Amino acid sequence: MRHIDIHTHILPSLDDGPTAVADALELARQFVRNDTDRIFATPHGFSTVYHADPEVSQAALTRFSKEVRRAGIDLTVRLGMEIHYHPRVVQTILEGRALCLGSADTQRRYALIELPARDWPTELPEVIYELALREIQTIIAHPERNLAALAREQLIDEALAEGAWLQLTAGSLTGQFGSACERLSRRWLDAGKVHVIASDAHDPRVRQAGLARAFARLDEWGLSSAGEQCRRNAETIWRMTT
Ligand SMILES: [Fe+2]
Numbered sequence: 001m002r003h004i005d006i007h008t009h010i011l012p013s014l015d016d017g018p019t020a021v022a023d024a025l026e027l028a029r030q031f032v033r034n035d036t037d038r039i040f041a042t043p044h045g046f047s048t049v050y051h052a053d054p055e056v057s058q059a060a061l062t063r064f065s066k067e068v069r070r071a072g073i074d075l076t077v078r079l080g081m082e083i084h085y086h087p088r089v090v091q092t093i094l095e096g097r098a099l100c101l102g103s104a105d106t107q108r109r110y111a112l113i114e115l116p117a118r119d120w121p122t123e124l125p126e127v128i129y130e131l132a133l134r135e136i137q138t139i140i141a142h143p144e145r146n147l148a149a150l151a152r153e154q155l156i157d158e159a160l161a162e163g164a165w166l167q168l169t170a171g172s173l174t175g176q177f178g179s180a181c182e183r184l185s186r187r188w189l190d191a192g193k194v195h196v197i198a199s200d201a202h203d204p205r206v207r208q209a210g211l212a213r214a215f216a217r218l219d220e221w222g223l224s225s226a227g228e229q230c231r232r233n234a235e236t237i238w239r240m241t242t
């Protein structure tokens with residue numbers, strides 16, 4: 001089974017991903033060993049700490065793709081951004097300062113939006129709606145790690161009702177973020193609330209590449225069909241952004 005990973009921090013020296021090219025290449029090899037041959041590089045944008053400028057990211061992608069080819073690694077990398085939520089998120093996307101997966105020239109665009117770790121923006125349903133009007137699909141990055149969502153699941157249901165997709169982190173399924181996070185992930189997957197599983201890989205050692213273990217966990221839970229749906233959604237994202 002081949003996987004596509006829509007959320008990774010593989011490009012060197014842009015954010016809290018790898019600093020050294022050698023580590024980024026090791027991450028690339030790790031993806032391939034985990035049956036992943038297509039990924040989006042999604043450096044942090046608009047966070048209080050990191051902001052990957054689109055032009056700088058594009059140049060970094062071009063450089064890194066050459067390194068990947070030179071090293072003989074069978075991995076295709078496309079550019080996106082993990083857009084940290086901010087009040088002008090819609091505007092910055094429309095202006096091209098916040099990058100989506102896909103562009104205005106592709107069939108569809110997907111905005112990978114990270115919410116603050118502790119709060120839940122009250123205007124989120126409106127943002128999802130505003131983006132949908134422009135045929136941009138909102139994907140909420142790792143909501144299972146958001147403390148507000150843990151306390152009030154209704155927030156998630158409101159976002160889903162507005163049409164958002166949820167992306168879980170692979171490590172959440174295997175206990176990397178604690179048992180509460182693992183239980184919640186399992187429950188949401190069982191309830192059909194999850195659309196994509198991604199590694200959110202940052203480095204080859206602690207926050208690693210690969211989805212194989214998460215999908216094995218889904219099989220253990222008897223939730224293989226939920227996993228299959230997530231895999232198909234990732235395929236759709238790749239196809240629609242070609
Ligand atoms: Fe991330």
